Each structure stands twice: as structure tokens, then as C-alpha cells.
Amino acid sequence: DTEVTQTPKHLVMGMTNKKSLKCEQHMGHRAMYWYKQKAKKPPELMFVYSYEKLSINESVPSRFSPECPNSSLLNLHLHALQPEDSALYLCASSQLGYGYTFGSGTRLTVV
Amino acid sequence: ILNVEQSPQSLHVQEGDSTNFTCSFPSSNFYALHWYRWETAKSPEALFVMTLNGDEKKKGRISATLNTKEGYSYLYIKGSQPEDSATYLCAPHWANNLFFGTGTRLTVIP
Numbered sequence: 001d002t003e004v005t006q007t008p009k010h011l012v013m014g015m016t017n018k019k020s021l022k023c024e025q026h027m028g029h030r031a032m033y034w035y036k037q038k039a040k041k042p043p044e045l046m047f048v049y050s051y052e053k054l055s056i057n058e059s060v061p062s063r064f065s066p067e068c069p070n071s072s073l074l075n076l077h078l079h080a081l082q083p084e085d086s087a088l089y090l091c092a093s094s095q096l097g098y099g100y101t102f103g104s105g106t107r108l109t110v111v
Numbered sequence: 112i113l114n115v116e117q118s119p120q121s122l123h124v125q126e127g128d129s130t131n132f133t134c135s136f137p138s139s140n141f142y143a144l145h146w147y148r149w150e151t152a153k154s155p156e157a158l159f160v161m162t163l164n165g166d167e168k169k170k171g172r173i174s175a176t177l178n179t180k181e182g183y184s185y186l187y188i189k190g191s192q193p194e195d196s197a198t199y200l201c202a203p204h205w206a207n208n209l210f211f212g213t214g215t216r217l218t219v220i221p
Contacts, residue, residue, distance in 0.1 A: 031207075090155075098204075099160065
């Protein structure tokens, strides 16, 4: 299996909702990443997990809460989001920073 | 934050034409440069990972060169086809992270 699988592909949520984005890989990669991409902008790093420990948090608001339950799974818990948080959320994994593989993303709309 | 610039931002070419794009990045503390091809609603697809100054890599009709001393990389597409239409992203690898450029959106007109 050489893929990164993200679910759901699309999500619409209200500003008071709590939802989670999921990401899964079975390539044995020990680093996993969340990126946020707004239209016509480059993907921006949000979080990096290395060996299931959060190693980089790029000053992301606390309404985004990452979780890495094991080396194959990465979640992003969402709570009290704002409309400006609407974006494409990409998950990626790599073998210690080399050879990144990306998922196809979750398109999030906050209403 | 790493400043990565790609040009042009968008490009329309006729089928069969050859084309190239530029990625420029800070040359200090360089580790590696990644090129990705990203079609709408799909995952970014890795094209190349380049590490050495003067490196040149090729995959079918697509090739790339790297100059780490001056901080730039070129991506070339020979004989563009409609299926080459996509956004091409470069991403220098720095401090255990990829920093993406804004991409070049290529449209190949049949």
C-alpha cells in the first residue's frame, strides 16, 4: 500500500460543530504532517508528528487539535471553527523527511 | 518561513510545445528540493527529489535541473500534452519540513 488515505473528502460544518479529519498510511512512514491550502496559495504546514510525537506546531489556533494515536493514523480535531478556516486540508507522510506522500485532501467548508 | 517563488504563476501552451518553469529559493542551509505535479481533486504527485548542485533528473518528457549555489531549479516539459495540465509545485526541504512555492498552473491546449 503506497497511499495516504484521507477521510472525509468533503466536509461542511457549522461554527459550533465538532468534527474530525482522518488520515491513514501503511507505508511504515514515521513522520506525518497536516497542511492547509487556501485557494491560489501554497500548502502551509500546520503540524508535524515524528515517531508519534508532535515535533512542529506552526502557531496554529487551538481550535485545531492534532492527534496521532499510532504510527499509521493522524487525526485533526476541529472545534469552533471560523468561516476563514474553510480550505483544503492535506495530510502527508514521509520516511523521516524524505519521499513525501500526500493524500488527496479534505475540502472543508465552515458555514 | 522560507520564501519560495515560482514563475510564471500560470501558463497556456499549445499541444506539442515545450515549456519550462522556474523555482527560486534561499540557497543557505539547502537540503533537498522536491517537485510535485498536482491535478485538481487528486493528491500531489512526487516528480523529483533533487539534492546535489548541478543535478539533473528526467522522467519521460519531464526533466529538472538544480542550482543550489544560486538557489534555483528549472522544470522542463518537452512536447506538452493535454494530460500535462496541472499545477507544478516546488518545495525546498528545510528543517524537517517542505516549504511550498505558489505553483505554476499549466494548461495545455489541444
